[in-house]
Amino acid sequence: MSNQVQRNLENAFLFVFRTICALYRPLKSWIGAGLLGLFILMTAAVVHVFPLSNWDMFAYTAVVLEPSAEDKDDLHRQTYGFVKDNLAEGEYLTLTQDRPYRIRQAEDPDAFGTMLSFYRLKILYVETAKLLSGFMDPVKALRLVSLLSAVAVGAVLMIWLARTGTLMYGPVVVALLIVSDFGGAAQLISPDLYATVFLLAAAFLYLERLDIASGACLVAAFLIRPDHLAFIGVFFVFAAIYGHGRWTMTGCFVVCFGIYYWLTRASDHPGWWVHMWFTHVEYVPTLEGFDPPFSPVTYVQMLVRSTVRSLMSQTWLALLFAEVLFFAKCITPSGLRDRECVLLYAVFASICAKYLVFPHFETRFFLPYLMIIGMVLLVGWHRQKEVHANVSLSI
Helix, strand or coil: HHHHHHHHHHHHHHHHHHHHHHHHHHHHHHHHHHHHHHHHHHHHHHHHCCCCCCCHHHHHHHHHHHHHHCCCHHHHHHHHHHHHHCHHHHHHHHHHHCCHHHHHHHHCCCHHHHHHHHHCCCCHHHHHHHHHHCCCCCHHHHHHHHHHHHHHHHHHHHHHHHHHHCCHHHHHHHHHHHCCCCEEEEEECCCCCHHHEEEEEHHHHCCCCCHHHHHHHHHHHHHHHHEEEEHHHHHHHHHHHHHHCCHHHHHHHHHHHHHHHHHHHCCCCHHHHHHHHHHHHHCCCCCCCCCCCCHHHCCCCCCEEHHHHHHHHHHHHHHHHHHHHHHHHHHCHCCCCCCHHHHHHHHHHHHHHHHCCCCCCHHHHHHHHHHHHHHHHHHHHHHHHHHHHHHHHHC
């Protein structure tokens, strides 16, 4: 009796599975696109209804308000007023009273003003928020940038999949977005997702041989987050080696490097080591007169601390390892196109270079690079699988 029950159960499962497959195959592209679109819309809805709050929103709000403020006291008062209006009482209390650094910033306009030099460098992000703040308050404008960026990321990925005939892999792209902390990045007031839009667009346009448009997107990503200069520099080297888009990417790097040199010289940015120390060692209450000497021991401690935090609470290292393993086991390198190789090698090398220069531990900082690697590998694997299937049919 038990054997008959087992066979009936197995037959029922097989019937359901085959029925689902028969329904799925002719609609797989529509289903894949629908699931990706649904996930993006769900993320946008969550960003709108349940946005996350962090202390950086004070600084970005202040930088947006700076041109219209009369003095530091007025800027401080307006900034904290707008943020308070957009947060629940408990959230505001946490961001202003839960540690000495936040208490000092909430009470001392001069100390708060010294922090803004870290944020003024994100020129395009700030200017976009300023433009939108003409129609709403600056906090809502910054949140709208995050929401629109989430939708734009989904649109770029959808176009990429449609162009390469891989819309059926929409659920795989959703999984990549989840593990890359797409949702977390979208909920924050941060330029990360805004820059991701242009980095993904640059990668797609480069593969489409639209080098000038790709270079323009890279410049835009740099203006949103200048630390992407590391990727642009590595990318131009690999483009020069392979020859595809050599001069365009060289010109892009020269432009970005020139802007970066001007930004760091013309602004009051405290410099790389002060920024590193502030991020990884101590949140000093004011940057006035703060200039710690460089220490190789402290630098190594920063690397070790960030790596441990990445392994314990973040996913980017695990996903990067999985992508490298997939490349080694499932991809034939000779089957990849030259431009795909340029992107893969440049992105991987820039992740390593950026981590050595400034070891961010949070996954959201690596989101665009992990997605570019994932998309190139997914499309390359699909194309190689089709080639093998055609060869098998011809035998």
